[in-house]
Amino acid sequence: MAVTRMFGASVKRREDARMMTGRAHYTDDVRRNHTVHMSVVRSPYAHANITNIDSSEAAQMPGVVGVFTGADLVDDVAPVPCAWLLPDCNLKVPEYRAIAVDKARFVGDPVAVVIAEDRYQAEDAADAVKVSYEPLDVVTNQEAAVKDGAPQLYDDVPNNLAFQWKLSGGNFEEANQSADIRISQRFVNQRLIPNAMETRGVLADYNPGSGSLEVWLTSQNPHIHRLLLSAVTGIPEMNIRVDSTDVGGGFGSKIPLYGGEMIACGIAKKLGKPVKWMESRRENYVTTAHGRDHIDYVDLAATSDGKITGIRVEAYANHGAYLSTAAPGVPTWLFGTMLSGPYKIPNIECTMNGVLTNTTTTDAYRGAGRPEATYLLERMMDLLAKETGLDPVEVRRRNFIQPDEFPYTVATTLQYDSGNYDAALDQALEMVGYEELRKKQEDLRSQGRYLGIGFSTYVEVCGLAPSSAAGMMGFQGGLWESATVRVHPSGKATVLTGASPHGQGEETTFAQLVSHETGIPFHDIEIVHGDTDRIPFGWGTYGSRSTAVGGSAIVYASRNIVEKAKRFAAHMLESSPEDIDFNDGVFSVKGSPERSKTIQDVALAAHLAWDLPEGEKPGLEDSYFFDPTNFTFPFGTHICVVEVDAETGTTEVQKYVAVDDLGNVINPMIVDGQVHGGIAQGLAQALYEYAAYDEGGQLLTGSMMDYCVPKFEHIPHMDVGRTVTTTPVNPMGLKGAGETGTIASTPAVVNAIIDALSPLGIKHMDMPFTPQRVWEAIQERKGS
Amino acid sequence: MYPAEFDYHRPESVSDAIKLLQENPEAKLLAGGHSLLPVMKLRLAQPSALVDISRISDLKGVREDGDTIVIGAMTTYSELMGSDVIKQKLPCLIDAADNVGDVQVRNMGTIGGACAHCDPASDFPAILLALESEIKSVGPNGERTQSSSEFFMDMFTPKLEPDEVVTEIRIPNVSNIAKATYIKFAHPASGYAIVGIGAVRTNDGNVQLSVTGSVPIAARLSAVESEISGKDLSDDNIKAAAEKATEGLDFVGDIHASDEYRAHLTKVYARRALESLK
């Protein structure tokens, strides 16, 4: 297929006008008559027996429709489901009640809900619900939680260990024994809080007449949520409509199904009235799933010339008080399998302990597992460089998988599709001016200044995924994607996709794809997503899969449309399909271009059906279900240059270069945006963001006053470049661009800071590099 | 994030406002609302009524009264930054205002509100102290003018009666100011000062320095002032003076910045502020 203008064009995002002028329909914008509003009474204790709930006063307050406790709803709403049931790891899924019954396990755990005519009344009444607690000992740290004698969250989960998952390839022990160099390091990958611009929420409207439930939901995967809501409410799947057309960001936090949404549906059915609940930002901080929170013990074995022979990770992931929907998969399959990175590491061993603590649940957060793997690996590469005396660039090059070795199967059994790691590294080195920088660094060091250069040569896995892999991993779903391309009689088209964009811009890129394939003008193509009553079944948006998987379904459906249209055009032109050329939406007879029909002519003829070709059916529509044969593996090099002000501990990012290889790119501007945003998020983990709990399990960083989501002034200028190595896995040869920035940037920034501080003898520090922490480390070294 | 119920009044004059405060002992004045409303949304404050004085025109604007510049209490940061008098005669207030929050905050927040709130991390108390400003208020028994060092009594506690309204901020002896500035080490999340330093050099060789953020309430750095005043602003003198920045002060810490770190930053920022007075 010749690449025409649409594929590769920086078309402006068509969704933006709607979103930026307040004309989008986010969940809170949807209005239904007679809606009642929910407010949630939450546990102020991280761990406590609930001994009594007295709602008598609240029930009498103005506007109050009802007060419900966990016990009141046990028969209406089943426990919150976990949908990633890891095999062979002794997984224990504790009962996760949408409203806690008898015991609360984190600050913010719902203990009752109030339904009232407006939200203010509901909040007033929620304040008046009197709950008696008997506080219990609290554990918030995962290493502490697995120790004997730690407070136990559940009777049936000994030592709070939800699972112990192992993966190994080769034989690490042997490699370690024969190694010239052994490096061990403990890493803390701190807890992060996602902060989507739109908080979570739901409007649930049950129609007792038809027995159907309509749900407006802040969801990244409306069909998964429909299926799960059906399971927990008992309402048949075909009688539930979930609409998540406009969703204001998710970063993974809107993958899970949460208790609040389930309760609203259950109560809507009980009352026969629409129930609305939108999280406040404060609730969002304490109850929407957090991300990361690993402690990783890493051992690396290498030869004296810097070739890695093995890596072993023994890790603890903090899952919070319950297992959220996709939680068990994140620190296991999405982490352990990626421990080879872009390097040839023959022996890999990973043990992951999934731990329950008295904290907010954790789940997928942009990158989900891959940032954690990339972080520890890229830090280890720098430690190896130090140990061998090699330049960090050289040590990476020595271990890269080579271009002619693809497809390459790493020790963790993943098969990488394609790559050229040196090419991206070379381009990034040139863009940053590496040699000059090292000279500058020397100069500044002699003046007592601290300049640092940090690398991250990453590879990540996305385009999730072959469904057979999902089954093998214990993910309770498929990972194919669907599309319907429907050309109307006028020649305009509606495209239904199972992918569920929530800010990424696929209403634009998908229309570009269809226009590219069919020649139908971009503005004549409508992309419909997110509404289960309109779209075919789909698995949603996460794991940088929407375009690689959902886009592929659209391309194949479009190609089927063109094939059918070609047969119609041949018939109309009294020719045969083999003799028809197709270009930019025009079918013409080979050799006589004046004999032609446009795809719009064909669309009309196919709908009128006055004169059908032999054996053809009317209409011009195709549905396609695409299940990829493999994941895709984007890669690249990020380089960060920082100067640390030793006097205050402040880090200034002076340069940031990102060269990513995402395969072919449909819309460079949108991809740049994804890369920029991802880098901002990953850089924020290195410098700014951290969730902190006190000993009693209170979240100390529970607002934007305390938790630093980076602002414009915190984000450096970024130079973005690309190399192109296509993938054979999908018809567009593209890999996925949603998470690379987050995955790559964190270690680049950290490596730069450690490089800056290395004259002081500092080899490692844990994130985030807040000024105080850096200042203290410098003080300590200078003092000693 | 949903405040408890309250009544709302919008008096036309300061005297009406005082009357309303006397009639409703649980009421609070509302200025720009950018300190008060957030605590109400968290239900940490639940006033029975709000008395909105933000539109009383007598309380707005900047004027000159001889060698004194007078800022109406309900002047917003943005209005202050747009004032020609301030641009010409007190650009250090623009430095300070520029440091406050973001555009929305500056469009709503008022100088009087910032003073009356006495937030230990807020910017204006520091620069107003260094400028030896006065704060004028009106109550049922008439008006009084206090020095800023009297007025900023303690954390969230101005020297003010519950039925008293701040009406003016007065900056005297403006022609005697040779150079002045405000610099700040901001907390990355809140934007508030971890340390903020206001600094003034007068024509007669005095140096006036004040700190906010690292201490329970904005305060003068008197040990630094007496060390440097009358001396040359040489690097050595500045260094020696800045070393005294922590003398006589108690420092506060939290999860973001310990008291020790804030004390250290106070010295660093005192030095940097002095350097910019050269």
Ligand SMILES: Cc1cc2nc3c(=O)[nH]c(=O)nc-3n(C[C@H](O)[C@H](O)[C@H](O)COP(=O)(O)OP(=O)(O)OC[C@H]3O[C@@H](n4cnc5c(N)ncnc54)[C@H](O)[C@@H]3O)c2cc1C
């Ligand atoms: C996102 C955000 C960021 C911010 N960042 C900063 C920052 O970086 N630096 C900074 O210094 N501040 C910051 N602020 C606070 C801002 O400056 C406030 O606007 C200011 O401190 C209070 O002024 P106000 O007019 O909003 O007062 P209000 O919130 O209306 O009132 C504050 C208090 O003062 C009382 N009061 C108000 N006016 C009077 C009066 N005339 N007489 C007596 N009592 C009165 C009120 O009753 C109330 O108790 C920020 C605020 C927000 C929301």
